[in-house]
Amino acid sequence: MRSRATDQGTVRQAGVVESGTGEAGEGAVGVDIGTDEKTAAAEPGTGKDAAVAGGPALALAGVSHSYRGRGGTVTALGPVDLEIARGEFVTVVGPSGCGKSTLLRLVAGFAAPSTGRITASGRPVAGPDPARGYVFQQHRLFPWLSVAGNIGFGLRGTPKAERRARVAELLELTGLGDVGRARPYELSGGMQQRAAIARALAPGPALLLMDEPFAALDAFTRERMQEEVRELWRRAGTTVVFITHSVDEAVYLGTRVLALSGRPGQVIFDRASDLPYEEQPRGRPRFAALREELTAVVRQAASAGGGTAA
Numbered sequence: 001m002r003s004r005a006t007d008q009g010t011v012r013q014a015g016v017v018e019s020g021t022g023e024a025g026e027g028a029v030g031v032d033i034g035t036d037e038k039t040a041a042a043e044p045g046t047g048k049d050a051a052v053a054g055g056p057a058l059a060l061a062g063v064s065h066s067y068r069g070r071g072g073t074v075t076a077l078g079p080v081d082l083e084i085a086r087g088e089f090v091t092v093v094g095p096s097g098c099g100k101s102t103l104l105r106l107v108a109g110f111a112a113p114s115t116g117r118i119t120a121s122g123r124p125v126a127g128p129d130p131a132r133g134y135v136f137q138q139h140r141l142f143p144w145l146s147v148a149g150n151i152g153f154g155l156r157g158t159p160k161a162e163r164r165a166r167v168a169e170l171l172e173l174t175g176l177g178d179v180g181r182a183r184p185y186e187l188s189g190g191m192q193q194r195a196a197i198a199r200a201l202a203p204g205p206a207l208l209l210m211d212e213p214f215a216a217l218d219a220f221t222r223e224r225m226q227e228e229v230r231e232l233w234r235r236a237g238t239t240v241v242f243i244t245h246s247v248d249e250a251v252y253l254g255t256r257v258l259a260l261s262g263r264p265g266q267v268i269f270d271r272a273s274d275l276p277y278e279e280q281p282r283g284r285p286r287f288a289a290l291r292e293e294l295t296a297v298v299r300q301a302a303s304a305g306g307g308t309a310a
């Protein structure tokens, strides 16, 4: 499977960054200023997107997002215009606070954009949908369910035998075959995150959204998980959007690597890469070159304001 992305090079200059607009601090209570409050409700979706074949896996046109916090309105993201083809593994880096998670939350349908339009496989995103699986930084598994129960959670309504077979397949795929009956708290951090990935993959999502999924793992486990997620993607062929603070991780995993400017995040770097198809990407001079270039872009974006280098 080869990426269909073209080498678009550096496509835009760093975005203009707001200052003195009453930034909401860490943990600030804020309100998404969306176009449709209903779409922010965390209702389970219908899976209808999965049935649609047309259009790119994901398209964003003029998407921006603002939050209304205690200190005023914060424009967190945009405008962003982006098209992602099926099968791409898109990694996104950028200064801290530049709107990476906001971008992913909008794509997931957890909130509606303040401006612009998002479509997945040609259909407008209007709320969460199992066709878009989401993996959080913290695994968020249900502690009262077994690992198998967690993985099968999104398959309610599927005939029992089919559900069992799918869960068994995913346990195998993620190397959790022996711990299906265990509770999440009995697993290591890496295994918990694998279970979370299996849960997101269960409904067969067309799009897998991963928000710093390995940030809480130790360096050794993180490298192993990177290798595993690369293999999973190769085998499952799912389109992936993966947020990370690590430039190294972004270059290792991405068939397309994006960088956002400081807040409000805009795409300032967009590069196709064939490194994830290589056997030992980290040993390639191209790996070091791209990592260096991307590091410089993120540092520059952070020093321009609106965020700090990861």
Ligand SMILES: Nc1ncnc2c1ncn2[C@@H]1O[C@H](COP(=O)(O)OP(=O)(O)OP(=O)(O)O)[C@@H](O)[C@H]1O
Binding pocket: 023, 024, 025, 026, 028, 029, 030, 031, 032, 067, 068, 069, 074, 075, 076, 094, 095, 096, 097, 098, 099, 100, 101, 102, 103, 263
């Ligand atoms: N619910 C909210 N209410 C108010 N402001 C918010 C809210 N969520 C995020 N923000 C602000 O929007 C901006 C972007 O946040 P976001 O979490 O998307 O950035 P990020 O790039 O993912 O950050 P990090 O890299 O630190 O995880 C930040 O300034 C943040 O403080």
